[in-house]
Amino acid sequence: MATVPLIEYDHATPEVRAVFDDIMRTRKVDHVNNFWKALANHPATLKRTWESVCEVMQAGALDPLTKELIYVAVSVTNGCGYCTHSHTAAAVAKGMTPAQHQELLAVIGMANETNALVNGLRVPVDEAFLK
Amino acid sequence: MATVPLIEYDHATPEVRAVFDDIMRTRKVDHVNNFWKALANHPATLKRTWESVCEVMQAGALDPLTKELIYVAVSVTNGCGYCTHSHTAAAVAKGMTPAQHQELLAVIGMANETNALVNGLRVPVDEAFLK
Amino acid sequence: MATVPLIEYDHATPEVRAVFDDIMRTRKVDHVNNFWKALANHPATLKRTWESVCEVMQAGALDPLTKELIYVAVSVTNGCGYCTHSHTAAAVAKGMTPAQHQELLAVIGMANETNALVNGLRVPVDEAFLK
Amino acid sequence: MATVPLIEYDHATPEVRAVFDDIMRTRKVDHVNNFWKALANHPATLKRTWESVCEVMQAGALDPLTKELIYVAVSVTNGCGYCTHSHTAAAVAKGMTPAQHQELLAVIGMANETNALVNGLRVPVDEAFLK
Amino acid sequence: MATVPLIEYDHATPEVRAVFDDIMRTRKVDHVNNFWKALANHPATLKRTWESVCEVMQAGALDPLTKELIYVAVSVTNGCGYCTHSHTAAAVAKGMTPAQHQELLAVIGMANETNALVNGLRVPVDEAFLK
């Protein structure tokens, strides 16, 4: 159903397997999601994406759960179904409670509403924001 | 430059002034942003939007700063310039550090990239996400 | 500031002038907007777009003002500033009142909010909608 | 398949049932759509959203069918499948004819095309639109 | 499952059949895709869309495969599943190799990421770009 075949571990090249192994070791799971199997058609993109995700999503000035909530907000706003499912699941795995999930969605909804109101009103940016 | 006149306090109806007063009191400032002045052309929408924002953005299972980061993520993804400026400023006012800002943007960028990859690959949702 | 030069009537080819003349005659104005001047760099696209707009926006099962409101709704949702300005002005020219404008924006805002909520909740389509 | 359980009336709290009852009474139906069942996980959002929809979608300067057409335009532009299905059905329930539906889609398509042309050409806003 | 019935050749009007015949003749196939069957509910839109697609997608300063890659880029960015499937298939039919497909997706992903970064940073346009 994808526009590319999903590459399973058993049929993967050593280069792809190395990334799959790193994903499974890092996440302490025994399989990789369909996203990675699809990306595996382009080993360079698979490797670069995985390394970038690791760099960006690691604990830093923001904690991993907060980063995952932000990821969900982007995915929902883009209407990406797969991404919303997978990052909602990731947020739950990182400790998101049902109450946090509901507030996350309420903020996303409100932001999309006021974004549209601003776009329709063509509100000029306040001087104070440009200092 | 907006598609509507901006309503200043001095020319506002009592109904609009009541909302403006509440905004200034709640935020401990002596003016309201252009967004509210533009919305004031429709007092019902002004009142409903302000009350909804208060309800949604209050401290709850998620803290106010986290909610503001989510708001920025939506605004950036929608490409809303005014919203990005105003909610970035609001996040700073609620304590967002430059390091947090930079990580926020990095996550937003990464999420938009993988959303697009998923959309292009048409990745089928993993069974595990649908349970 | 555009990515192409704006073609003024005096420097336009006969092919472009014919479209400009038709726009001015149809709209009973003595100039064309920047959109048409920019499109004039590609006479084939200019002609096709003008003819398509005429066909689509003419009175039919929906009246011209309603069609203009729909045009604004799309333009706002896409965050297209030029389009929002020009089609809001067109709607006013076709009789949109300030009250209608405000209600239009309120509906656009609400729709964007519930679209986001649906996308975040991944609501399955009701059987009743698929009959 | 949703990211939350759908709350059925029989398992709903009194607070949720009150909103469900109001929806069914207002719409003269004997059930609520999946959207409301999903929102019911967060009673505050359920109540606020229902009340806001009632306020925004009621007859005013624009009639209810026109408002529904605008709602469809936003939903289609955002690519929200559920929303497009449910608001197309709502428009039909409010009297939208097949001919109106077809013209609605033609306008939405045309608006999305010219929005993209404007975005690519970076057309500067005409002075006349900013007065 | 569509919001309109799909019009099959055997039940189509002569006006619709003429377009279907032209599509099949031009593409050297013995059927038309669901998109055209759905559009056939509005013969004017069917005819205009088919003629516009023919004009826009013909070989010119850009070759047909390059145009198809651009079409996929737009469809993926909009998150349109049907469009991504159909234009990916069209690109393959026009000679897109798996390696080209993978690089196409990598560029689309990267562009979406940097678009978001730019939107979040609100980068002012360089003078050099405006000359």
Place this chain on the structure above:
Amino acid sequence: MATVPLIEYDHATPEVRAVFDDIMRTRKVDHVNNFWKALANHPATLKRTWESVCEVMQAGALDPLTKELIYVAVSVTNGCGYCTHSHTAAAVAKGMTPAQHQELLAVIGMANETNALVNGLRVPVDEAFLK
């Protein structure tokens, strides 16, 4: 006007200067664009983004100009003004002719129109596309 200060070479850290030097050397120019100056607030994102862009945009199965056209298509569809300006300029630098530019925009416009029509019609994916 950006949400961050633009980092000039003279005030940049050695880490940032190394990337700036590489950009100028690679592109054979004596300055870097505002995008890179804004990204320089987060050296890790600056470095990762520059390296990713180099990897993705290099000649491969697709030539650099074609990749730039795809980049423009995404940027226009997202409505990103800065990105549209900078990547249109980059495409010109790589040899895009005015005729190619005009055809590029025509395809982007058409794709956005048919994407919207598909989304409104909710066209089911043809079996043939899923094989």
